[in-house]
Amino acid sequence: MAIVERDIRTSEDAPRVNYLNNGYGLKSWLLTKDHKRIAVLYIISISIFFALGGLFASLVRFELMTPEGDLMSSDTYNKVFSMHGIIMVFFFLVPSIPATIGNFLVPIMVGAKDLAFPRVNLLSWYVYVVAGILGTIAVVGGGVDTGWTFYTPYSSTYSNSNVILTAMAAFLAGFSSILTGLNFVVTIHTMRAPGMTWFRLPLFVWSHYATSLIMLLGTPVIAITLVLLMLERGFGFGFFDPNLGGDPVLFQHLFWFYSHPAVYIMILPSMGVMSEMVACVARKRVFGYEFVAFSSVAIAILGFLVWGHHMFVSSQSTYAGMVFSVITFLVAVPSAIKTFNWTATLYKGSIVFDTPMFYVYGYLGLFLVGGLTGLFLSSMGLDIHLHDTYFVVAHFHYIMVGGQVMGYLGGMHFWWPKITGKMYPDIWGRVSALLVFLGFNLTFFPQFILGYMGMPRRYHVYPDEFQVLNVASSLGASILALGYLIPGAYLTWSIFKGPKAPDNPWGAKGLEWETTSPPPTFNFDETPLVTEEAYQYGPIEEH
Amino acid sequence: MADHAAHRDHPHGLAHQFEDMPQQKESAVIGMWSFLITEILFFGGFFATYLIYRSYYPYAFFEGSSHLDILLGGINTAVLIVSSLTMAMAVHESHSGNKKRIMVYLILTGILGLTFLVIKYFEYSSKVEHGLVPGLVWHPHGEYSPQLALFFSLYFGMTGMHALHMVVGIGLLTWVFVKTAQGTYTAEYNAPIEIFGLYWHFVDIVWIFLFPLLYLLGTQGGH
Numbered sequence: 001m002a003i004v005e006r007d008i009r010t011s012e013d014a015p016r017v018n019y020l021n022n023g024y025g026l027k028s029w030l031l032t033k034d035h036k037r038i039a040v041l042y043i044i045s046i047s048i049f050f051a052l053g054g055l056f057a058s059l060v061r062f063e064l065m066t067p068e069g070d071l072m073s074s075d076t077y078n079k080v081f082s083m084h085g086i087i088m089v090f091f092f093l094v095p096s097i098p099a100t101i102g103n104f105l106v107p108i109m110v111g112a113k114d115l116a117f118p119r120v121n122l123l124s125w126y127v128y129v130v131a132g133i134l135g136t137i138a139v140v141g142g143g144v145d146t147g148w149t150f151y152t153p154y155s156s157t158y159s160n161s162n163v164i165l166t167a168m169a170a171f172l173a174g175f176s177s178i179l180t181g182l183n184f185v186v187t188i189h190t191m192r193a194p195g196m197t198w199f200r201l202p203l204f205v206w207s208h209y210a211t212s213l214i215m216l217l218g219t220p221v222i223a224i225t226l227v228l229l230m231l232e233r234g235f236g237f238g239f240f241d242p243n244l245g246g247d248p249v250l251f252q253h254l255f256w257f258y259s260h261p262a263v264y265i266m267i268l269p270s271m272g273v274m275s276e277m278v279a280c281v282a283r284k285r286v287f288g289y290e291f292v293a294f295s296s297v298a299i300a301i302l303g304f305l306v307w308g309h310h311m312f313v314s315s316q317s318t319y320a321g322m323v324f325s326v327i328t329f330l331v332a333v334p335s336a337i338k339t340f341n342w343t344a345t346l347y348k349g350s351i352v353f354d355t356p357m358f359y360v361y362g363y364l365g366l367f368l369v370g371g372l373t374g375l376f377l378s379s380m381g382l383d384i385h386l387h388d389t390y391f392v393v394a395h396f397h398y399i400m401v402g403g404q405v406m407g408y409l410g411g412m413h414f415w416w417p418k419i420t421g422k423m424y425p426d427i428w429g430r431v432s433a434l435l436v437f438l439g440f441n442l443t444f445f446p447q448f449i450l451g452y453m454g455m456p457r458r459y460h461v462y463p464d465e466f467q468v469l470n471v472a473s474s475l476g477a478s479i480l481a482l483g484y485l486i487p488g489a490y491l492t493w494s495i496f497k498g499p500k501a502p503d504n505p506w507g508a509k510g511l512e513w514e515t516t517s518p519p520p521t522f523n524f525d526e527t528p529l530v531t532e533e534a535y536q537y538g539p540i541e542e543h
Numbered sequence: 544m545a546d547h548a549a550h551r552d553h554p555h556g557l558a559h560q561f562e563d564m565p566q567q568k569e570s571a572v573i574g575m576w577s578f579l580i581t582e583i584l585f586f587g588g589f590f591a592t593y594l595i596y597r598s599y600y601p602y603a604f605f606e607g608s609s610h611l612d613i614l615l616g617g618i619n620t621a622v623l624i625v626s627s628l629t630m631a632m633a634v635h636e637s638h639s640g641n642k643k644r645i646m647v648y649l650i651l652t653g654i655l656g657l658t659f660l661v662i663k664y665f666e667y668s669s670k671v672e673h674g675l676v677p678g679l680v681w682h683p684h685g686e687y688s689p690q691l692a693l694f695f696s697l698y699f700g701m702t703g704m705h706a707l708h709m710v711v712g713i714g715l716l717t718w719v720f721v722k723t724a725q726g727t728y729t730a731e732y733n734a735p736i737e738i739f740g741l742y743w744h745f746v747d748i749v750w751i752f753l754f755p756l757l758y759l760l761g762t763q764g765g766h
Contacts (some may be wrong), residue, residue, distance in 0.1 A: 114560035221587070
């Protein structure tokens, strides 16, 4: 393959063979083993689910414009918010960055030709698609109304909606993310190019390593939990049914043993994106590289020890609650290390005002608010007041949307020239980043206040005095929607009409910028030899 | 796991993304171990559930264990341990690439695996006959009936999931066997046999934990 490519490069008018023009048929995409093409397949599929989840979100915000439940019945509303949550969590947020940008970049960043198991990678996409189809059938066939948490005994005994089908879909989506995580772990261990030591890895790779550990250790537990739920609902086994001696709280323990670490699946990859972008926009090595790297691993480990903070008001003992509360506070330490180190990187940096920088700043602000309000919720006494209110809703949206979605969009803008080989109009990128930031804050900040005032989540009827803040939130949601639609438009436009991207449009460091845009099928013409640390911007700094 | 795309100057069996055979083998082995870790956590959910309910309802679970056939369970344990031995022998032979011997040991492993499933089938049917299948046929009416149902829910859930892994294992074994017969594996390229062996031993070890927990703990008292 490498020989063929070199021949083509010598003839100047022929376009260079890259992963995009190396075969055009449908078969060359659907049976591809190229991690970059699979990443593109993932980008298309998760975008569909992001749009679908967004549609349900807008229905929620429409309904909440008025205090009366006038747009839909309570049952319909239950289904709408459940499907918003299930689609966004299992079909968008979990695969969002790892399966797309991560899939594209991890092999290139370590200097490999592909992931360790290309066929397993393709399999993970197909499993995701089957999960997506099952999920869609469940939605079309009447939906599901359990909330994304599937709490028993409601989900196992009382709900009349498509619980088994949806649980099956979530189970398969989880399996797909296990395969992605497994591929990353092995690739990072065994496929690094000569000279690419662990501490020369870009921080993006470190954060994906930590994410993969969570995928490997957490996801099987949600899988077994959903299997137990399906067995109970399908065959009448009484695992969680108090009438048969089962314990519904056990479901909550098992569920959160995965789903709390999963929250970090929904933030760690975006932290990796931020580390790359911060270094580039500030033209500096990330401050305290080792600390940022190990803080990712620390978040992954601590993430497994805090699930009980979702259960302060369940039958969990107060002493267990205290332990969970203390460990939850500890998670703030590695998160703060990251935030401080990014800020320290920006300090005295030579900052470039491109679209990625807008996302970096937006992310820092939103993650700060999301992280600090997490401390409110980890205090047991305060949590009893705030539990199941809009305060919680606002908090996790600041992390998941303000964090992961900002990271995803920022990353897409940063690496778009590399992925597609085309440039987008930077001014539109900046405008949309600004809209997302403003729209997001207008949507979710009022929800902190609503929650503090006592508005519970998951109800579509509320007292009149909450209306002003709810209308503000819905207004913000429409601005946010605009902020998401505009990039969809100009990024699509750029694929067809955008100017050709240079190999390294941002002047960034890293192996992915040393290959062509878009990269050739095997990423590099020759296996790269790594001779320096990551992020050697400008003159080599002392550290 | 390996890809068979033919490349010039590439050793037989080396997939395009790897530089050399040791790298490929290391990747395959780490990949399978990582997968087995996910399996441990998967079964871990079952084991945790079982142990928690066992501590809630010790008497019902003692009674549940006494309904299980220790003889058949014991034979099955022996069958699986021997199958692990034959599997280990197959892996051992694969290092020298002795095709005939690998095939013999794989066949023995497959026969033992099927024996396990046949015995399991007879155990399951006797539970159906005695009405000990919660949600399907349930006869007990005693004091502990609901908790006993919980025991049997877990029994069927855990052994059923284990049996499903056995079925998958026999499917994989057939595939490895066919590949061996075709002469795919050599002394240099034998990672698929080795990582399949890891899977087989894992499924075996799960049973080594299931057997005492489900069958043996009940015999120590409680009545």
